[in-house]
Amino acid sequence: RDLQERGDLIQDETGRWVAGEGLDWRTLPTRVEAVIDQRISRLDELLRDILIVASVEGETFTAQVVARIQGLEERVALQQLSRELQQRHNLVREYEEMSAGQRHLSRYRFGHALFQHYLYHKLSLGERRLLHNEVAQTIEALHEEQPKEITAQLAHHYLEAGNRDKALIYLVRAGDQARRVAALDEAARYYRTALEHWPPHDQAGQAETLRKLGDCLWVAGHLQEAL
Numbered sequence: 001r002d003l004q005e006r007g008d009l010i011q012d013e014t015g016r017w018v019a020g021e022g023l024d025w026r027t028l029p030t031r032v033e034a035v036i037d038q039r040i041s042r043l044d045e046l047l048r049d050i051l052i053v054a055s056v057e058g059e060t061f062t063a064q065v066v067a068r069i070q071g072l073e074e075r076v077a078l079q080q081l082s083r084e085l086q087q088r089h090n091l092v093r094e095y096e097e098m099s100a101g102q103r104h105l106s107r108y109r110f111g112h113a114l115f116q117h118y119l120y121h122k123l124s125l126g127e128r129r130l131l132h133n134e135v136a137q138t139i140e141a142l143h144e145e146q147p148k149e150i151t152a153q154l155a156h157h158y159l160e161a162g163n164r165d166k167a168l169i170y171l172v173r174a175g176d177q178a179r180r181v182a183a184l185d186e187a188a189r190y191y192r193t194a195l196e197h198w199p200p201h202d203q204a205g206q207a208e209t210l211r212k213l214g215d216c217l218w219v220a221g222h223l224q225e226a227l
Contacts, residue, residue: 001090002035036118039091047084050077051091054108055119056131057139057157060095063106065138069131081108091115101145133161151177155190159197168194172209179216188216 003009008023040048053069054061067077085092086108095109110116123131136157143150155170175190191213198206217226 002038032114033118036114039089040115040119043085043089047080047089050080051085051115052119052123053131053135054092054110055116056123056128057135059113059116060107060109062139062142063108064103064142065135068138068141069134078106081106100143100149103142105142128160129162132157133163136161136163136166148173148177152190155193159193164197164199168197168205171197172212175209175212179212184216184220188213188220191216 003023004017008020009017010020012018040051043051049070050066053066057065063077063081064074066072066081067074070077072080081092082094086094091111092108093111095107098105098107120128136154139150139157140147140154147154151170152174155167155174158167158170161167171190171194175187175194178184178187178190191209194209195206195213198209214226217223
């Protein structure tokens with residue numbers, strides 16, 4: 001696609017894409033990152049900022065989250081995503097529309113996981129931490145009527161934001177939800193992650209989480225580990 005836009009690949013009389021006469025293989029990007037950088041650098045500042053925020057939420061992201069963090073009207077954010085980033089630049093694609101209480105949320109997906117990976121890892125550690133916190137708070141506000149659906153997602157973002165107290169709340173909730181549906185390995189993973197970050201002064205909370213982890217291991221047949 002990059003070669004097509006540069007005119008280095010052209011269509012012949014049968015509609016097939018072939019090398020153009022001006023194609024110079026020596027000037028082509030030799031790394032995938034270079035191609036991605038070229039495509040991103042063509043965007044104006046607003047579109048780049050939209051994609052940067054989106055990359056923090058993940059490969060699949062929410063238009064309304066991006067709009068709130070960027071201070072954009074929802075309609076403007078949707079236009080930029082659909083008309084510019086999807087139809088013109090082919091960097092994202094519409095994924096689904098979902099309900100969150102009385103709200104309708106528009107979900108998009110990066111055209112390729114490498115775009116999301118590239119944008120995210122261009123951010124400094126401080127920028128990532130602050131944006132993860134903003135993303136978590138925005139998701140939390142948008143899903144205030146149905147918080148159970150985004151528990152694991154919030155746990156991840158608050159953990160990356162360095163907000164330990166919030167992260168622990170959602171990690172334990174995610175473990176409890178998984179345990180209720182007998183997803184024991186998943187539940188144990190959440191409990192273990194929570195325990196890794198547990199503050200030493202809260203021994204009662206730590207003990208309760210250890211008990212829950214032990215229950216999961218016992219039912220799963222890991223008796224010695226459970227004990």
